[in-house]
Amino acid sequence: MSALSFPCTIFTTKNRMDDFGAKDMCCGDLSAEQLKRDFQLSDVSYRVDPFTLTRKNYLQVPAYRASAWNMKSISKQECTNILFDELRDYAKAFSFYGPYRDNIIEMITHMQHKKGLDFSSSRLDTALREQILTDQSRESSSWLLLQKALTKNIDWENYYYPLKNKGKLTEAIGKSRLPKFDRIQDRFNGMGISVHDTWATKISIKSLRIEGNRFRAVVHYKVQDHFGLDNQDIQNWKFREIRLFRIWFVLQRYSQFAFKPFMTNMEATIEITGDRDVKKT
Template sequence: MTSQSDDFNYPFPPKHHKGYWITAPMTYEEAVQAFHAQSEKDQMMMKNPVGNSPAKTESHDFPFPPKRSMFWENDTSYDVGYDEAVNLFSGQDPTKQSMMANPLMSQAEQGLADRQQEVRDRILQTKEERLSNDTWLPVQAEYPVLIYETQRQMNDESAPDMLFGDESKQKIQNYGYNQPFRGYYSEREGYHMPGEDQFTLSVQEHLSRMRSLASAFSWTGVTKDVYDEMVDKFEENQGGHFTSVLLDEALKEHSTTKVFHNKLKEIISNHLFKNQYSLNESILNESSTELSDSNSGVSLPKFNEDIDIYNGTVLCVHDVWAVKVYADKLEYLNNKIRGTLRYEIQDHFGLDSPDVNHPSPFGNWLNKYELSKGFRSWYILQHYANYAFRPFFTDINFMLELR
């Protein structure tokens, strides 16, 4: 039989390759024996017996390396083996075992480790004591509390942009500079030239022109398709209410909402400080007065940024009509407050005469909606008595934290 030495060209690494034998399913010596126990054919084919044995597993719950680690062959710091180390660990008191104290450490090393643990324990205890002292107390109130509301009310069907079927052809034709509802105006001739009669177009043609507004005002961002959904509802001619989680999130994250919310937090904080951290009905008057102040007040949340012109939000919701803000829960700690405010915001998907009646040729042409076929069709469908399509309420709701 061939000599079983490290110099033999076996199909596995030599004995000094410790990294391989730590994870191998057998020791080097067992692998040599298993190799020579194979048939001559398998030996000639250099078949590796190491790969044919199940992997060894070892449970290890001690604060030192496992038995098969090179630590026990190369480290000379300790004069004990793995089995002796296990016995030393098991002989410790239960407290040290639970703390995974290493019995191989010197007294100095163990003392340093114990002191470090004591420091960590004191830091944790101090933190827990501080947290127990920092107790947030409830603001006294009967929740939910109405914190703010606009003078204009929710669900106001008498609002001008909620009216429908209320105007004659002759009245509408007189709207706007050059009266685009009538036809088109010839500057050279000085009078209106004959054109299509917009008041006899089919409903589908008017709706198509309404939808065409999306190509100019609703073509980018996550809210770009909301306008089409609103036109679909308008086409149903049922009125009612419309909601969209996309509009909710867009207005919640809008810069004007953040400014309004921060101002409202300031008003609430001042109110609580003056009233021994109880919330009373005077908060409504205080919030209304301060938010509408010409110097220190802020505007209501609304879509007014440049990107809003193109992501459909201005087309869907221009200036909001009514706002209510409720406090669902408030707490205080020293001069800090925290809690949750619930926003209820409403606008109208409808037009009124100021939207399409701009007699002056001066000013921003983008705001002269009567110059667009889409807006003229929208207004005619809603207000001309022969169509009388119903506008509807757009409801936007979200929660914001006070921190």
């Protein structure tokens, strides 16, 4: 019987990596009229009107008169700079504690200046690894289900993993809850606003060592997300009511701005150990 050779990819999502055709990767495809009519985005920013390229200066007037805006014409460059500054300010409400709180600021600035280039950082890789290892959903934790599948399907008499049982590993991951950042703490630590859900995942076993009644597997996760908004995002009233998302959507999708969304790449390597007589959890 043949053995499975390593490194070996055991799982990939239906969503593929580097999918620039995804809906949230659209850019500069909407007019001012469409944004106002179809997405109710007449009021975007507190500081500027992106459609008339004017800056709003609030006028102090007597109590018996209505308050008013003094509109000052500005350049498109100045307008987008103000919008990005405002976007960073609003993002702080979703990212104010922990080691990952600066991720969203860095990613907004990346969108502003890097013209759609992929984004990666050691902080994101650390956050991914921590999420995998601390996953509390024990019945659907990807690494725990993989541990069980390895324990059950290793040929313990001959010290290898049978090639015919490769599908058992894929099946185990398919039943799991893949890494994402939708926990309560992610609403405030910067991971929910910067990544939240993920688009594509690839999981590989880099090596498997079996000695006696124990094994040690080195497993690599590659995860990709899109830093961009699709129509459905902004049509959800919960998001549309938040200025951060209105500004983000206009910067990305308005034909006169067209700041490119980008791929967010994360990687993590973990070690899974177990023994022949491991108890079921």
